[in-house]
Each structure stands twice: as C-alpha cells, then as structure tokens.
Amino acid sequence: xxRDCLHLFFPRICPACNGALQHHERIICFTCRSTLPxxxxxxxxxxxxxxxxxxxxxxxxxxxxxxxxxxxxxxxxLHELKYGNQPEIGDEIGELYGSDLIHAPLFADANFxxxxxxxxxxxxxxxxxxxxTFAIGLARGMRNSALNDLLIRxxxxxxxxxxxxxxxxxxxxxxxxxxxxERLQNKHIILVDDVITTGATIEACAKxxxxxxxxxxxxxSIAAPVM
Ligand SMILES: [Zn+2]
Numbered sequence: 073x074x075r076d077c078l079h080l081f082f083p084r085i086c087p088a089c090n091g092a093l094q095h096h097e098r099i100i101c102f103t104c105r106s107t108l109p110x111x112x113x114x115x116x117x118x119x120x121x122x123x124x125x126x127x128x129x130x131x132x133x134x135x136x137x138x139x140x141x142x143x144x145x146x147x148x149x150l151h152e153l154k155y156g157n158q159p160e161i162g163d164e165i166g167e168l169y170g171s172d173l174i175h176a177p178l179f180a181d182a183n184f185x186x187x188x189x190x191x192x193x194x195x196x197x198x199x200x201x202x203x204x205t206f207a208i209g210l211a212r213g214m215r216n217s218a219l220n221d222l223l224i225r226x227x228x229x230x231x232x233x234x235x236x237x238x239x240x241x242x243x244x245x246x247x248x249x250x251x252x253x254e255r256l257q258n259k260h261i262i263l264v265d266d267v268i269t270t271g272a273t274i275e276a277c278a279k280x281x282x283x284x285x286x287x288x289x290x291x292x293s294i295a296a297p298v299m
Contacts, residue, residue: 086100087099087149087152087156087158088100088101088145088146088148088149089101089104099161099164100149105168108149109144111135111137111139111296113134114172114178117133117178118133119134121268121293121299122135122291124268125275125278129274129275129278129279129289131290132290133290133291134268134290134293135173135178135179135292136294136296137169137292137295138165150267153266154202154266157198159205160205162202162203162266162294163209163212165294166205166211166212166213167210167213168209169210169213170209173292179214179262179290179292182261183259183260183261184211184216184218184259185214185216185217185261186207186219186261186262186277186281187203187206187207187218187220187264187265188264189225190204190225191225202266204218204220206264206266210262219255222252223249223251224249224250226248226249241272244272245275245276247276248277249280250280250281253285256285256286257285257287258287260286261289262292263277263281263290267293268291268295274291
C-alpha cells in the first residue's frame, strides 16, 4: 500500500522504454523483456561474434544477449547502465541471459565467469564496474560463480583519446594482467563485457588468461551490433 502510494509520486521507470513499471515488474518491463532483440547466438557456435575473433585468439565461442543499434532501446539500456548510476540493469540482464545460457551446451560446462575489469579512475567515478554487475547476475542465472579479482586492469595505462590506432591497440594489449593464476589452471572461463564492437578488449583479456593457464575461453556480452 505504502509502496503503491510512493510510486504515484515517484514512479519507477523502465530504462529501455521509459514507461512506468507496474508494481510486479522489476527493473525492465515485461514488454521490453519479451521484445528486445535477442541474438540467439549462444546456440550457434559459428556466429558473427565468434567469427570476429577468428585468426586473432582461439576462443571456444562467443555470444551476446542483445543486438544494439544507434538510438535503440538496447543502446538506451546500456547508457543507463554505464552513466545513469543503475548497476542493477547489468545484474538483471545477466540473470535473464544466464537462464538461457544454463541450457546452452556451449556454455554449460564453464568453471566460472570473469568480467573485464574497469580502469581504477573510471571505477572511482562510476562507483561500479558495469561488466562486473553483469557477471554477478549471469553467475546467479547460470548457478555458477563470478571471479571478480582474477583479471586486473593495470594502473599505468593512460587515456586512449590522443593516440594513433596502432598505439591504442598496443595500449589495450598491455592493459591487463592476471592475479593468482593458480586459480585458472585448466579451467573453462566465460569472459564477459558489456559491449563487443571491435573485440580488442576481449582479445587482450583472453590473451592474458590463456598465457596464465586457462584451458578454454568462451565470451558473453550484453550487446553487440549486427555484424
Ligand atoms: Zn520497457
């Protein structure tokens, strides 16, 4: 009752469509849940995101929950997750996607889930790592666990904006390291990020994980463009 009254004055809003949430809806409204464009790639080993990594890094497969396009609802969700102080969006999509991935043979035998870490300065400004919130929700949905301190973002890498394309790529390649690698020996890891576009970040992280002893790496993200 009190909750319903509060919602009259402070309606909770679906971050994808800006519609008011009903009291039984949480975070993302039912309409968006059933209509946001899912990729279905977790059931297709040779999908376009997996192909993005061919010849670069020998990952097992890759998938993304949603397609995003400019000015679309998924892009708005991602924007709210990153800049709207709404870490629960990542957690929610993670849980939803996890309930799909738990039935996907390509993902089912993973030992644990590892998020791409955020640069310390950005983490301090934002207060959370959006990929980590996604990893935590995914772990819950898959009845698996997230290992948030395995991949470390190195402190010395500086701003990317004024560098050449090659210098930027090289900078990304050197940006990550693995802490206590004994934890990943011969393990199958699901490496997760919020968005996959060029794949450079995932490539750099996967390379470090393989060097440190991972046996198999599978990629999952919240969203990717149609490739
Ligand atoms: Zn909605």
